Amino acid sequence: MKLIVFLTLMSVAHSQIxxxxxxxxxxxxxxxxxxxxxxxxxxxxxxxxNIKCLFPIMQSQCNQTGIMSYLVKAQCRHACGLCxxxxxxxxxxxxxxxxxxxxxxxxxxxxxxxQCSDSKVGYFISQHCKRSCGTCIPxxxxxxxxxCSKDCGDENDSCPAWANEYDYCSNDSIxxxxxMVNCKLSCKVCKPCGGIAPPKLRPTFRPVQxxxRPTFRPxxxxxxxxxxxxxxxxxxxxxxxxxxNTHNYYRCLHGLQPLRYDFILESDAQDYANKxxxxxxxxxxxxxxDRARDVGENIAEKxxxxxxxxxxxxxxxxxxxxxxxxxxxxxxxxxAFTQLVWKETSSVGCxxxxxxxxxxxxxxxxxxxxxxxTFFSNIRQPIGDVCEAVCGSSACQGHDGSRSKCDCERxxxxxxxxxxxxxxxxxxxxxxxxxxxxxEESCEGVRECRCVTSSSRFGxxxxxxxx
Numbered sequence: 001m002k003l004i005v006f007l008t009l010m011s012v013a014h015s016q017i018x019x020x021x022x023x024x025x026x027x028x029x030x031x032x033x034x035x036x037x038x039x040x041x042x043x044x045x046x047x048x049x050n051i052k053c054l055f056p057i058m059q060s061q062c063n064q065t066g067i068m069s070y071l072v073k074a075q076c077r078h079a080c081g082l083c084x085x086x087x088x089x090x091x092x093x094x095x096x097x098x099x100x101x102x103x104x105x106x107x108x109x110x111x112x113x114x115q116c117s118d119s120k121v122g123y124f125i126s127q128h129c130k131r132s133c134g135t136c137i138p139x140x141x142x143x144x145x146x147x148c149s150k151d152c153g154d155e156n157d158s159c160p161a162w163a164n165e166y167d168y169c170s171n172d173s174i175x176x177x178x179x180m181v182n183c184k185l186s187c188k189v190c191k192p193c194g195g196i197a198p199p200k201l202r203p204t205f206r207p208v209q210x211x212x213r214p215t216f217r218p219x220x221x222x223x224x225x226x227x228x229x230x231x232x233x234x235x236x237x238x239x240x241x242x243x244x245n246t247h248n249y250y251r252c253l254h255g256l257q258p259l260r261y262d263f264i265l266e267s268d269a270q271d272y273a274n275k276x277x278x279x280x281x282x283x284x285x286x287x288x289x290d291r292a293r294d295v296g297e298n299i300a301e302k303x304x305x306x307x308x309x310x311x312x313x314x315x316x317x318x319x320x321x322x323x324x325x326x327x328x329x330x331x332x333x334x335x336a337f338t339q340l341v342w343k344e345t346s347s348v349g350c351x352x353x354x355x356x357x358x359x360x361x362x363x364x365x366x367x368x369x370x371x372x373x374t375f376f377s378n379i380r381q382p383i384g385d386v387c388e389a390v391c392g393s394s395a396c397q398g399h400d401g402s403r404s405k406c407d408c409e410r411x412x413x414x415x416x417x418x419x420x421x422x423x424x425x426x427x428x429x430x431x432x433x434x435x436x437x438x439x440e441e442s443c444e445g446v447r448e449c450r451c452v453t454s455s456s457r458f459g460x461x462x463x464x465x466x467x
Contacts, residue, residue: 046078046083048076049075050075058072058079059080100130101131103128104128107131111126111129116129116132116134148192150193152185152189152190152192155183159179159187161257162183162186162258166257166258166259166260167260169186229399231249232245232248232249234246234310242308243313243363244259244261246313247363250313250317250340250341251341253382253386254341256343259348260348262349262366265348265349265366266351267349268364269351270353270362272291272351274353275290277355277360284297284299291364293368294366294368296364296366297339297362297363297364298312298340298362298365299362300360301358301360302358303359304357305359312361314425316336316340317340317425318425318442318464319337320334321390321395321425322390322395328379329375339368341380342365342370343380344367344374345365347365382397387405387420388406388420389406391416391418393429395427396418396450396451397426398420399425400423403422404423405420407419417451417452418450420448420449420450421447423446424445425445426442426443426449426464426465426466427464428451429441440462440463443464445466448466449465450465451465
């Protein structure tokens, strides 16, 4: 029976088959797309070769470059969207006029539900016996489902970059929910009616300056307005969230693009953190051996079992308080800070390892920073709404614009100490003659940050004190 069906269908004119194979029409009822099974529209071999292709860490490599990305794309063609499977048989496609019909008189006899879905001849039968197999329905009398929205747009002109370059629309992004509400167009949540409208800017954003040539729009940079740098949660969240939230907060203070989280960098960072904790390595990793040449690194170690990734990133940033942006240069004392705020860095991954009372934190960055040849083009000073007080070797920084106050105060007979009010961070280098272990060199606060040189109303805490 199958052989008869196959021979009957093969007798159909070649021109009819070509027309059927070129059909690509929109299903007006469900919004699905019907793809005819030609080599350009679909691929019968479009599938995943590994069950791990469905894991988010594998799918995150689909938009990356490099050897790992190449291997993932080769095994996960379907998951990465590199091909379209030939599943048009199950699509109920609306065809205009008299095109939804059977092309062979034998269709009412041959097109049984079993034959229409047969793995060998089902495709041929369903294409030539569309009406009998229910592959299509006539469009006459059907009302098309609206596929556009008048309010489909972006609330921020940086939405395209956040969606396409940083993948913030993805389900595993900590920014996913916010992007679904504020960046609908860039996240392809909706379709605009009458073409793509220009992004809607909130009143707090400065409009882009136009030039004398209306067809030219100068490139814009990410400059957050006052109070828009979101600190996010730092307590009770994962290592990944602390890593991304804290890095992007401090980069935002310098008007820099936010980083994207990289799971490969996290894996490499975890391997090295394990080596540090088990004394297989010490100090910075070796370029070309422990990490790639285009990958940067920051490391923090502390004798505390409560030390967090947030504390480590804050400490790295604090080493740059008081940095001279006009004549400063790359140095060992501030290289952790300059890597954190390196303009061309686009992704980060962090790892934490505890062993007894010791905690090790490793952050890896791509692209690597701290290049002497491009140093000044990659280091930006904080935005104008950030205040800073530098008092000798100590410094503090306030982040609440006009609500923050930064000043130097006299601490008894000792030297002046920095004090900042509002959301802040402070750096208090350990004095050379201080040998106790309790000294805190940096911290972050929501109301006040200062350096305490002796016991006071802050109790017995010495060094950086934040409340």
